[in-house]
Amino acid sequence: MLASLRRTIAHNFSLKLLSFVLAIGLWFTLANNPITEVAIEVPIIFRNVPDNLGMNYERIPRAQILLRGPERAVRRLQPTDVQAEVDLTGGRPGDRIFSSGSVKVHTPHDLQVLSVGPEKIQITFMELRKSAGESNPLTH
Numbered sequence: 001m002l003a004s005l006r007r008t009i010a011h012n013f014s015l016k017l018l019s020f021v022l023a024i025g026l027w028f029t030l031a032n033n034p035i036t037e038v039a040i041e042v043p044i045i046f047r048n049v050p051d052n053l054g055m056n057y058e059r060i061p062r063a064q065i066l067l068r069g070p071e072r073a074v075r076r077l078q079p080t081d082v083q084a085e086v087d088l089t090g091g092r093p094g095d096r097i098f099s100s101g102s103v104k105v106h107t108p109h110d111l112q113v114l115s116v117g118p119e120k121i122q123i124t125f126m127e128l129r130k131s132a133g134e135s136n137p138l139t140h
Contacts, residue, residue: 036071039064044103045085053091056124063103069111082107093127
């Protein structure tokens with residue numbers, strides 16, 4: 001019985017040792033990199049703005065985004081790594097309220113979006129009148 005146990009342990013010993021070392025290394029990596037949360041505020045980018053629309057607002061709309069991920073990734077995070085955008089395809093003049101759910105957030109792959117605020121964003125759109133040959137500066 002003891003001989004059988006020794007054969008079992010000795011069989012593929014190098015692979016077993018390698019697996020053990022990798023498991024210990026992975027455990028140390030994960031144990032030393034706790035999960036952290038961070039709040040970041042970024043301007044909202046409006047995509048697909050129709051040529052005839054302009055936005056009327058007192059200040060640039062911003063989104064407050066709560067992120068969760070490994071502490072190492074949170075420490076490396078730069079404000080330019082996160083984008084909040086709203087699609088304006090088919091937009092018309094007038095007041096429009098966007099819910100936080102309509103804000104699409106782009107983050108580094110190892111971070112998770114927990115929440116987006118404010119709950120509602122109100123923007124007034126106005127129709128732009130263009131003279132002949134003039135282009136919309138918002139689309140460039």
